[in-house]
Amino acid sequence: MTGVSRRRLLGTGALTAAGAVAASAAAAPPAAARTAPSGTALSADVVIVGAGLAGLTAARDLIAAGRSVVVLEARDRPGGRVYGLPLGDGTTAEGGAEFIGPTQDRIAALTNEMGVATFPTYNEGDNVYYRNGRRSLYATDGLLGAVPPDWGVLDLELALLRLGRMIEDVPVGEPWKAAKADEWDSQTFHSWSRSNSLSSGARFLMDVFVSSALSARSRDVSLLYVLHYAAAAGNADNPGSIDRLINTRDGAQELRFAGGPEQVPIRLAARLGDAVRYNAPVRSIATGxxxxxxxxxxxxxxxxxxxxxxxxxxxxKIDFSPGLPASRAQLMQRYPMGSVAKFVGVYDTPFWREENLTGQALADSGAIDVTFDNSPPDGSRGILMGFINHDNVRRLDSASEEAVRAAGLESFGKLFGDRAKSPVRTAMMRWDNETWSGGGPVGLAPPGVLTGFGPALREPCGPVHWAGTETSDYWTGYMDGAVRSGERVAREVDEAL
Ligand SMILES: Cc1cc2nc3c(=O)[nH]c(=O)nc-3n(C[C@H](O)[C@H](O)[C@H](O)COP(=O)(O)OP(=O)(O)OC[C@H]3O[C@@H](n4cnc5c(N)ncnc54)[C@H](O)[C@@H]3O)c2cc1C
Structure with missing residues (x-):
């Protein structure tokens, strides 16, 4: 049996016009029905491991170039870190990736191609800031944008100016080539932030920036990695910036997806039809x-x-034989995932909107440090989402479901009042416990990794090529980066064939 080629797909109608796919694919994720019967042997020009956005995009482009392709996916669904979290009443909320924003052109184009609509993230009113036991409100349409008016804000602005200048000196996608790469990769973001700020407010705000973007502590990542991440937050016409990373308006949190972002990989996988095999965790790759x-x-x-x-x-986790070159093999040992869970509370109404609140909050204590309003576009019910990040989620490792729920609701109550403590239902997605993700939202580089091992992120090892958002130049860590990496690897493989 062979992989699915473009001709076959066209012949069977599996690769149809966007409209036809959109009509049929809004339904459930593809089924275990396409699990290969035990002992199946297939051949193809290209085998793709992983049906996340990167793998699916690569498959789409290779098939369009006339190559036969098989995609092997460990889970029983496509999308990987893009997932509709069941709320227990037949509906879902964003359990993984959620937002799309300006300059994320490639996920925007794919979203459009799949016929999925977007809508603005709710952003009317004030944000909540909880620090040192005190809750305050702040508007985000002032000079400071999404930065809360903490006492340390001037200190912070100076640090941000310095960071902005450094970001300009980082070659996008190749941070190891920055003139000061060695210096910047020899320290954590924590050490840099402490040497470049005096106030606890500025330090907290830099820490919470890292927590919200990377689900990590600032001591977990190198300064160079943070600069690289911010340099990537743009496109060829618009240099990356921290503002674009953190902002809702004009930033990476600007829009959400009608029906959930998972509609994009679900529809794309449906187009690829039998090319995608589910429940097929790859255990080994032998080259010769x-x-x-x-x-x-x-x-x-x-x-x-x-x-x-x-x-x-x-x-x-895959066994390669013969073994991979040391730079690649050791990169895979040194690029850990962040630690994150999403906690969701469902309410009859988005009651915080009546109090002129956006539903967005930053907190220095409690299980949840960042929140968003995840209600449906028509506001017919209220959904609050909180991130449980880094140490906070690891601390709850062995806690019962009830204890985690209590911790999540305590945070919501502190930030949005008593009504937030009584949701109709709650749900949670713990990415760290997912065998085929191992955490999220993205792989992290501690000091020494980008300069010592960075080129191995994309460098093919013989006939084995690498994709995934971590390999992207622009918007690494995001859905856009995943799509860009799939498009890049498809070009790379097509040229090599
Ligand atoms: C909590 C959270 C919030 C996020 N928020 C956003 C956001 O708001 N906006 C945004 O743009 N991005 C966000 N992201 C990041 C975004 O989800 C990722 O950047 C993107 O989905 C990565 O796609 P990928 O294809 O590179 O990798 P993945 O989605 O991880 O895909 C890899 C695939 O490979 C499969 N796999 C793994 N091992 C094997 C194996 N051995 N054999 C076969 N298959 C295997 C996995 O099951 C998975 O399907 C978020 C992520 C998380 C977890």
Whole structure:
């Protein structure tokens, strides 16, 4: 049996016009029905490991270039870190990726191609700031934008100016080539922020920036990595910036997806039809004169080239033979995932809107440090979402579901009042416990990793190529970066074939 080629897809009608797909694919994720029967042997030009946005985009482009493709996915659904979290009443909320914003052109184009609509993130009124036991409100349409007016704000603004100048000196997608790469990669963001600010307010705000963007403590990542992440928050015409990373209006949190962002990978996977095999965790990749042999549970694929489309840490679970070059093998040992859970409370109404609140909050204590209004576009019910990040989520590792729920609701109550403590229902997605993600939202580089191992993020190892948002130049860490990486790897593989 062979992989699915463009001609076959067209012949069977699997690769149809966007409209036709949109009509049929808004339904449930593809089923275990396409699990390969045990012991299936397939061959294709290219085998792609992972049906997240990166792998699916690569498959789309390779098929369009006339190549036959098989995609092997460990889970029983496409989308990876893009997931509709069931709320227990037949509806879902964003359990993983959620927002899209300006300059995220490639996810925007794919969203459009899949016929998925977007709508503005609710952003009317004031944000909540909770620090040192005190709750205050602040508007985000002032000079400071999304930055709360803490006492340390002048100190912070000076630090941000310095960071802005450094970001300009980071080559997008190749931070290891920055003139000061060694210096910046030899310290954590924590050390830099402490040497470049005096007030506890500025320090807290820099920490919460790292927490909200990376679900990590500022001591977990190098300064160079943070500069790289911010330099990537743009496109060829608009240099990346911290403002674009943190802002809702004009920033990465500007828009949400009608029906959830998972509609994008679900519809794309539906177009690819039988090319995508679910419940097929890849255990080993063997390379040799013949190309590659990829062995997954129940299916083996022989191909000329392989694309591994996932974070470096998760790629490290695959057994490669012969072994990978040390730079790649050790990169996969040194690029850990952030730690994150999303906690969601569902209410009859978005009651905070009546109090002129956006539903967005920053807090220095409690389980949740960042919140958003995740209500449906028509506001017919209220949904609050809180991030439980880094130490906060690891601290709850062995807590019962009830204890985690209590901790989440205590945070909501502190930030939005007693009504927030009595939701109709709650739900939670713990990414750290997901075997095929191992955390989120993105892989992190501690000191020494980008300068020592960075080029191995994208450098092919013989017939094995690498994709995934971590490999992207622009918008690494985001859905846009995943799509860009899929498009880049498809060009790379097509040229190599
Ligand atoms: C909580 C959270 C919030 C986020 N918020 C946003 C946001 O608001 N906006 C935004 O743009 N991005 C956000 N992101 C990031 C975004 O989800 C990712 O950048 C993007 O989805 C990554 O896509 P990918 O294809 O590179 O990797 P993944 O989505 O991780 O895809 C990898 C795929 O490979 C599969 N896989 C792994 N190992 C194997 C194996 N051995 N064999 C076969 N298959 C395997 C996995 O199951 C998965 O489907 C968020 C992520 C999280 C977790």
């Amino acid at each position: 004169g013949h190309g590659v042999t990829v062995t997954a549970d129940g299916v083996t694929v022989s191909a000329k080239r392989a694309v591994v489309a996932m974070s470096p840490a998760i790629a490290g």
